[in-house]
Amino acid sequence: xxxxxxxxxxxxxxxxxxxxxxxxxxxxxxxxxxxxxxxxxxxxxxxxxxxxxxxxxxxxxxxxxxxxxxxxxxxxxxxxxxxxxxxxxxxxxxxxxxxxxxxxxxxxxxxxxxxxxxxxxxxxxxxxxxxxxxxxxxxxxxxxxxxxxxxxxxxxxxxxxxxxxxxxxxxxxxxxxxxxxxxxxxxxxxxxxxxxxxxxxxxxxxxxxxxxxxxxxxxxxxxxxxxxxxxxxxxxxxxxxxxxxxxxxxxxxxxxxxxxxxxxxxxxxxxxxxxxxxxxxxxxxxxxxxxxxxxxxxxxxxxxxxxxxxxxxxxxxxxxxxxxxxxxxxxxxxxxx
Amino acid sequence: xxxxxxxxxxxxxxxxxxxxxxxxxxxxxxxxxxxxxxxxxxxxxxxxxxxxxxxxxxxxxxxxxxxxxxxxxxxxxxxxxxxxxxxxxxxxxxxxxxxxxxxxxxxxxxxxxxxxxxxxxxxxxxxxxxxxxxxxxxxxxxxxxxxxxxxxxxxxxxxxxxxxxxxxxxxxxxxxxxxxxxxxxxxxxxxxxxxxxxxxxxxxxxxxxxxxxxxxxxxxxxxxxxxxxxxxxxxxxxxxxxxxxxxxxxxxxxxxxxxxxxxxxxxxxxxxxxxxxxxxxxxxxxxxxxxxxxxxxxxxxxxxxxxxxxxxxxxxxxxxxxxxxxxxxxxxxxxxx
DNA sequence: AGTGTTGTTTCAAACGTTTGCAACAAATCG
DNA sequence: CGATTTGTTGCAAACGTTTGAAACAACACT
Numbered sequence: 001x002x003x004x005x006x007x008x009x010x011x012x013x014x015x016x017x018x019x020x021x022x023x024x025x026x027x028x029x030x031x032x033x034x035x036x037x038x039x040x041x042x043x044x045x046x047x048x049x050x051x052x053x054x055x056x057x058x059x060x061x062x063x064x065x066x067x068x069x070x071x072x073x074x075x076x077x078x079x080x081x082x083x084x085x086x087x088x089x090x091x092x093x094x095x096x097x098x099x100x101x102x103x104x105x106x107x108x109x110x111x112x113x114x115x116x117x118x119x120x121x122x123x124x125x126x127x128x129x130x131x132x133x134x135x136x137x138x139x140x141x142x143x144x145x146x147x148x149x150x151x152x153x154x155x156x157x158x159x160x161x162x163x164x165x166x167x168x169x170x171x172x173x174x175x176x177x178x179x180x181x182x183x184x185x186x187x188x189x190x191x192x193x194x195x196x197x198x199x200x201x202x203x204x205x206x207x208x209x210x211x212x213x214x215x216x217x218x219x220x221x222x223x224x225x226x227x228x229x230x231x232x233x234x235x236x237x238x239x240x241x242x243x244x245x246x247x248x249x250x251x252x253x254x255x256x257x258x259x260x261x262x263x264x265x266x267x268x269x270x271x272x273x274x275x276x277x278x279x280x281x282x283x284x285x286x287x288x289x290x291x292x293x294x295x296x297x298x299x300x301x302x303x304x305x306x307x308x309x310x311x312x313x314x315x316x317x318x319x320x321x322x323x324x325x326x327x328x329x330x331x332x333x334x335x336x337x
Numbered sequence: 338x339x340x341x342x343x344x345x346x347x348x349x350x351x352x353x354x355x356x357x358x359x360x361x362x363x364x365x366x367x368x369x370x371x372x373x374x375x376x377x378x379x380x381x382x383x384x385x386x387x388x389x390x391x392x393x394x395x396x397x398x399x400x401x402x403x404x405x406x407x408x409x410x411x412x413x414x415x416x417x418x419x420x421x422x423x424x425x426x427x428x429x430x431x432x433x434x435x436x437x438x439x440x441x442x443x444x445x446x447x448x449x450x451x452x453x454x455x456x457x458x459x460x461x462x463x464x465x466x467x468x469x470x471x472x473x474x475x476x477x478x479x480x481x482x483x484x485x486x487x488x489x490x491x492x493x494x495x496x497x498x499x500x501x502x503x504x505x506x507x508x509x510x511x512x513x514x515x516x517x518x519x520x521x522x523x524x525x526x527x528x529x530x531x532x533x534x535x536x537x538x539x540x541x542x543x544x545x546x547x548x549x550x551x552x553x554x555x556x557x558x559x560x561x562x563x564x565x566x567x568x569x570x571x572x573x574x575x576x577x578x579x580x581x582x583x584x585x586x587x588x589x590x591x592x593x594x595x596x597x598x599x600x601x602x603x604x605x606x607x608x609x610x611x612x613x614x615x616x617x618x619x620x621x622x623x624x625x626x627x628x629x630x631x632x633x634x635x636x637x638x639x640x641x642x643x644x645x646x647x648x649x650x651x652x653x654x655x656x657x658x659x660x661x662x663x664x665x666x667x668x669x670x671x672x673x674x
Numbered sequence: 675a676g677t678g679t680t681g682t683t684t685c686a687a688a689c690g691t692t693t694g695c696a697a698c699a700a701a702t703c704g
Numbered sequence: 705c706g707a708t709t710t711g712t713t714g715c716a717a718a719c720g721t722t723t724g725a726a727a728c729a730a731c732a733c734t
Contacts, residue, residue: 005453005480007690018714023692033712048476050454054395055690058719063391074416074618082410086437095451097434100423114432116342117387139385143342255622262624281411285592287599287624344720355684360722370682392720395689 006049014047015039026051057119066096066308067115069125071103071152075252076280077297078126081150084301085124092309094121101128112136116143122308127152129191146311150304151295152194160307162300162323166196169293169327170203173275174247176291176329178211180337182245182273185213186236188223188257190249197224200249200277224249229256234264237272244272245335251276251283251292258286258334273335279328288333296325343386351384352376363388394456403433403645404452406462408440408489412589413617414634415463418487421638422461429646431458438465449473453480459645460484464491466528483648487641488632489531497644499637499660503533506630506664507540510612511584513628513666515548517674519582519610522550523573525560525594527586534561537586537614561586566593571601574609581609588613588620588629595623595671610672616665625670633662 008026012019017036025032025040026049057063066089070078082098089096099115101108108128115123116139123140125147134156140147141157153161177185187204190197201220208215218240223232229248233256237243248254254276261272268274268288276283279294303323345363349356354373362369362377363386394400403426407415419435426433436452438445445465452460453476460477462484474494477484483497490498514522524541527534538557545552555577560569566585570593574580585591591613598609605611605625613620616631640660 005690008692009690019691020693020715021713023690024713027692031712036712048479050450052395052456052690053451053454054391054400054456055719056692058389058391058395058689058721059691061719073410073419074413076411076413079411079416083437095434095436097432099432100420113387114390117390119389119391142385259621282619282622284596285619285622342720345722346720356721357685357723358683360720361683364722368682373682389720392689393722395691395719396721398689 005052006044006047007052008049011040011043011047011049014043061119062121063119064094065118065120066094066122066124066305067111067118067120068096068098069101069108069111069115069123070098071101071126071128073098073100076282077151077250077278077295080280080297081126081301081304084298084303085305086301088302088305088309092305094309096124101131103128103130105130105133109136112140116140116145120145122312123147124304124308125149125154127154127194129194132193146308148304148308148311150300152196155195158320160304160311160321160323162303162307162325163195164295164300164325165327166199167203167206169277169295169329170200170247171207172203172327172329173277173291173293174204174207175211176331177245177247177273177275177335178207178213180245180269180273180335183213184240184242185245185247186218186240186243187220188229188232188246188248188253189220190224191222197249204247224253226252226256229253230260233257233260237261237264237266246272246274248274248276251278251280251290254290254292254334255282255286258290269333269335269337273337275335279330283330284332286334291332291335292330294328294330296327299325342389343381343384344389345386348377348380348384348386351380398456399458400456401431402455402457403431403459403461403642404448404455404457405433405435406438406445406448406452406460407435408438408463408465410435410437413619414488414587414615414632417617417634418463418638418641421635421640422642423638425639425642425646429642431646433461438468440465440467442467442470446473449477453477453482457482459649461641461645462486462491464489464531466531469530483645485641485645485648487637489533492532495657497641497648497658497660499640499644499662500532501632501637501662502664503536504540504543506614506632506666507537507584508544509540509664509666510614510628510630511541511544512548513668514582514584514610514612514672515544515550517582517606517610517672520550521577521579522582522584523555523577523580524557525566525569525583525585525590526557527561528559534586541584561590563589563593566590567597570594570597574598574601574603583609583611585611585613588615588617588627591627591629591671592619592623595627606670606672606674610674612672616667620667621669623671628669628672629667631665631667633664636662 008019008022012022022040025037099111134154137154137157147159149161189201223229246257254274276290276292279292283290283292345356345359349359359377362374436448471491471493474491486498526538529535560566583594591611613627613629616629620627620629
């Protein structure tokens with residue numbers, strides 16, 4: 001079925017010279033007779049020769065490929081990050097190979113192993129929600145392939161990372177809701193084994209504490225998806241109609257809440273003010289448009305790739321770097337009253 | 338910087354046996370002494386040995402990798418397709434490597450070349466909007482690597498493809514608008530060098546013709562992005578306030594239109610009814626929720642991967658297959674009055 | 675003793691490429 | 705004329721793995 005890629009050997013045979021001469025001729029090596037060079041180069045073009053990257057990778061122990069492992073590509077945030085990674089990686093002569101963990105620990109391990117045995121030059125990783133053991137990352141460390149974590153770093157591994165000011169972002173969003181006269185705000189929080197979950201929750205809580213707002217047993221709800229929010233929010237509002245503000249851990253959850261709230265014929269922002277987190281595409285599709293915290297996906301991708309490129313191209317072993325990006329509160333109509 | 342992956346040679350040296358014995362021992366070959374086998378397997382586990390896929394790929398001329406080239410990963414439709422591809426590909430023992438063309442012909446060519454020289458076992462491709470020359474696809478054909486096109490096939494290449502009933506989908510959506518008493522519908526159309534652009538446009542036009550609706554010079558507008566729609570729709574409505582229906586080539590464009598229309602204080606669907614195409618995530622984020630044509634992204638990905646796997650695993654050369662998926666009109670509030 | 679069988683291991687080639695070194699011819703020098 | 709230099713090419717090893725064939729020892733059978 002599969003045909004035959006033209007190789008250096010084919011060219012050599014055709015011209016009755018050795019493969020080494022062909023190789024050198026193609027690289028314009030000064031040792032080669034100009035006429036031979038021309039013959040080789042012409043024939044190579046004519047036969048549509050393409051150097052075999054696999055052979056090169058085996059020989060030179062580098063593949064010019066970066067492995068990217070993310071939870072789910074369908075989330076706009078992650079695809080934005082990938083665009084940022086690709087920009088910087090391509091400019092530096094690298095290609096990327098993207099794997100999804102689908103938020104599954106097992107799939108994440110499998111991906112790491114597969115990439116490790118493919119001579120990948122470096123990793124860019126954002127951990128799955130369900131990952132609580134880290135042997136697979138230790139394996140990477142052991143082999144000595146550089147890793148950069150973004151957004152959801154693994155705390156147990158000494159590696160470069162790019163994160164955003166989650167705490168401050170959450171704090172600012174909460175303060176903004178308070179300034180807009182919310183008296184009873186709940187937080188739809190992310191998983192607490194991830195730093196982003198913890199930090200956003202803490203930013204929220206500390207803003208409330210600073211303003212001496214009471215924290216009830218229902219103030220924190222663990223809910224971080226569109227569907228879950230659609231289900232949970234009506235139940236919550238039924239029991240606690242006094243709620244007048246929601247800070248959601250991400251935009252999907254905020255959007256799910258908005259739809260549920262509008263179905264209850266409550267007005268946003270008049271009855272309930274809402275803020276999300278991420279500033280993804282959907283934050284200006286909703287009606288009213290969603291106040292949110294810009295998570296700088298594209299910059300994050302670029303920074304991660306830049307850190308990795310630096311790491312891959314440097315000889316000595318320098319200490320891990322953590323790059324913290326500033327968030328930005330994007331105020332739209334869902335919270336202003 | 339980069340350390341050393343454990344190889345078969347390392348194990349061989351350690352146990353004072355030859356690499357071939359190690360190789361066979363690891364594969365449980367019957368020729369090998371059980372004791373030797375155990376020694377090898379134990380040591381391999383202890384040393385955390387992982388077979389080098391690059392060496393295997395070079396030797397066996399197959400990589401178990403599928404190259405996927407899509408226009409833009411940030412579009413929900415494409416990430417949905419990728420999820421479908423990954424599901425089927427992984428189940429069949431393949432990994433995927435994803436490249437974006439960013440709708441650029443040059444980047445598409447570059448991606449094809451890069452993947453071709455990486456011993457990719459097969460391609461899954463959706464063409465860039467700007468691609469009008471097809472030599473790079475011819476190159477793939479020449480080498481004999483199987484290709485499956487999806488959504489935006491290349492008409493010049495004999496290859497498997499998965500598409501949806503674009504014509505019928507567009508026809509049905511238009512009929513639906515007509516049934517909902519639209520008298521003057523415009524179509525925000527996609528590029529006419531892609532079949533999807535042509536087919537959706539034709540489905541729209543033929544529905545109008547069938548109902549003897551007049552087709553004005555402004556009835557077809559070439560506009561297929563969120564931003565462009567936000568800019569174009571107000572201008573259009575200013576000149577032609579009689580417009581009372583919009584059929585957009587995709588959901589992003591429909592969403593952009595909706596936002597623009599609401600800014601003009603017109604009501605959707607009462608003043609203007611709207612249908613999109615794709616049934617992406619955003620179609621139920623908008624307010625009112627968006628009527629659309631389900632483009633079956635996940636199924637499309639699964640079908641494409643399945644066709645490719647069949648092609649890769651079959652020995653003989655059978656004729657290209659075109660799989661046509663049925664669309665489904667999803668009626669939501671943006672069009673019902 | 676010679677032949678055959680069985681069990682176990684190693685050798686060598688192959689995949690496509692690069693590269694230090696050796697090889698050889700021709701030209702130049704003293 | 706012999707020695708050295710210069711220009712050009714080829715050899716062989718290397719990257720990590722697999723695999724047909726060869727090698728070898730131990731043993732059984734005639």
